Amino acid sequence: MKQLFSLVAALLMAAVAQAQGVIQFEKELHDFGNVPEGTMATHEFRFKNTGNQPIIIANVQASCGCTTPDWTKTPVLPGKTGIVKAVYSSAGRPGIFNKTVTVTSNAATPSEVLTIKGNVLNKDQMKSSLTPAQLAQSPRMVLDRAVHDFGKFEAGQTPSAKFTVKNTGKQDLVLSAILSQCYCVGYKNVPSPIKPGQSAVIELVYGQRKLGAQQEQVTITSNDLSGDAKVTLKANVVKDLNAGSMVKESDSSVPFK
Known part of the structure; x- marks a missing residue:
């Protein structure tokens, strides 16, 4: 009888051990080949759950900050498929790269x-x-203007400027990193690819903290092989917009109320 119980227990343990999801990727290596600097090289690794229990991906960790991973967040049932997406930012990173993503x-x-x-x-x-x-x-990026003047604003504020971008090329235009010496300019929202012949509005946020008259040369990188777009942002950053603002009331000067 004890031998029978031991056999049943062993079979149950084996069944429990076999009741697992099995993650099977179509491939575990992707070679982008030559990548134009400034593009966001993106690849989706597809996998199938060939096991008998749902698979839940707990985390995806890249080997460097230049790679941004994403993945299927919902449980992947047996027989179903999911993805792990790797996005490599090539802006300012010329040369050969070899990066890993741990799932x-x-x-x-x-x-x-x-x-x-x-x-x-x-x-x-x-x-x-x-x-x-x-x-x-190649796609072609055309901006509606090359200069934007924010005028006067207080240090600590983050004004934004909208630009219209048109793709006059023959492939999707993908905007990527924004480069500036002050490291104080960025996208308010990540722009989507722009189809050939289409236009889109992008919004740049300016976070300058230095006081005084400012002028920033900003480069908008993309997969446009003819070159990157350059814009100039101007502003007069003050400590307090109300400081020194006076009006006459009777014979006395008083601040704005």
């Missing part, structure tokens, strides 16, 4: 390592590696 889940293999690699080329290198026909297929 942690409740699957039978609790940790999986995915790899992305490629070679970031600057615009001149990219042009030399493509034929005239390929270059003609």
Whole structure:
């Protein structure tokens, strides 16, 4: 009888051990090849749950801050598929890259390592590696203006400026990093790809803290092989907008009320 109980217990334990999700990726390495500097190189690693229990991805950790991961947040049922997305920001990172993304889940293999690699080329290198026909297929970024003056504002405020961007090229225009010496300019919202012939409004947020007259040269990078767009932001940053603002009341000068 004891032997029978032991056999039943062993079978139950084996069944419990086998009752797990199994995460199976279509591939664990993606090579982007040559990537134009300024683009956000994106790849979705697809996987299938070939086990018999739901898979829940607990975390996805990139090997560097230049890679932004995303993944399927809901449980992936047996037989269903999910994704792990890796986005590599190539702005200011010319040269060969090889980065990993570690996926942690409740699957039978609790940790999986995915790899992305490629070679970031600057615009001149990219042009030399493509034929005239390929270059003609590049997206083209056209801004409605090259200068914006915020006027006077208080230090600590973060005014924004809207620009209209048109894609006059033949492929989707993907805007990426914004470069400035002050590191005080950014997107209010991450812009979506702009289809050929279409326009979109982007909003730049200016977080300058230095007082006085300011003028920032800002570069908007993209996958436009003809070059990046440059805009100039101007402003007069003051400590207090009300300071020194006086009006005459009778024979005395008093501050604004």
